[in-house]
Amino acid sequence: MEALQTEPAAYASTAADWESLTNDEWRHRLTNNAVFVAFHQEKPVGMMGLMRQQSSKMAHRATIIMVYVHKSFRGLGAASALLERLTGHAREVGIRQLELAVSAQNPPAIRFYEREGFNQVGRIPGGIVHDGEEIDDVVMARRIVD
Template sequence: MSGKGIVIRHISADEFDIFRRIRLEALRVEPSSFASSAEDWEVLSDEEWRRRLSDPVFVAFRDYQPVGVMGLLRQRSSKMAHRATLIMVYVRKDLRGTGLAKDLLDTVIAYALREGIVQLELVVSAKNPKAIGFYRREGFSEIGRIPGGVRYNSKEIDDIMMARRLTA
């Protein structure tokens, strides 16, 4: 993807303004795809935005502008530290289908493997068949379902839990 003017990198806490921009865009553009709302995040202090970057967040840039994001939330317990959850996955609509989501995921997987993580997990809305299809193509399997996991516009939407074992 970098050959198409896209650069993906792990951003630091000092770059919280970039994180804020792409995260709020994702929440505003795809409100039904996330458990959080833009309103939940708009009220956060700069310090809280920085703190949320203590876990790795990878941002895709095109012409120095953020166009995609994927975070990784590692389990804290020593007995579960081999597991992590993909969070905040978003790719700008005009870049979907270009391979950018796969490039972001590959970047996150490479990082995870370096950190000793051997299992990635995620939760995806049952109302997001394109995302579910993407994750299945990338080796994730459904491991469970949370009925009514999210309430959006007065409707309950199931969450699908998926996991993938990683190999180098």
């Protein structure tokens, strides 16, 4: 919830969207998806989710979702560690390509993903609307097969 409250323009969902979900809805959303959490002194400081495509012809692809690292832990390797663990898991379950969409207004995140081997493959004009403003999404992908 902290991510949605502190940086609402970076996410397609709002805090209200998440708060309205029942426990059953949460369980359903997490079925067949993985969420990785980084901790510091037993407190969560970051997270990154993986949502596999459901269609049999697209099941080799997955989307990285719900990425957040607390401001005080940015630049210290938490995001890289989360991505490394997520990528390892993705390989283990047969995923060949990771994809994501990131706000065009978040150049540090775009640079991070580029350093981690992602390429920009497209742009969605007005991908999200925050406070009435249309914000483009930058679509990125990375092959993870050897």
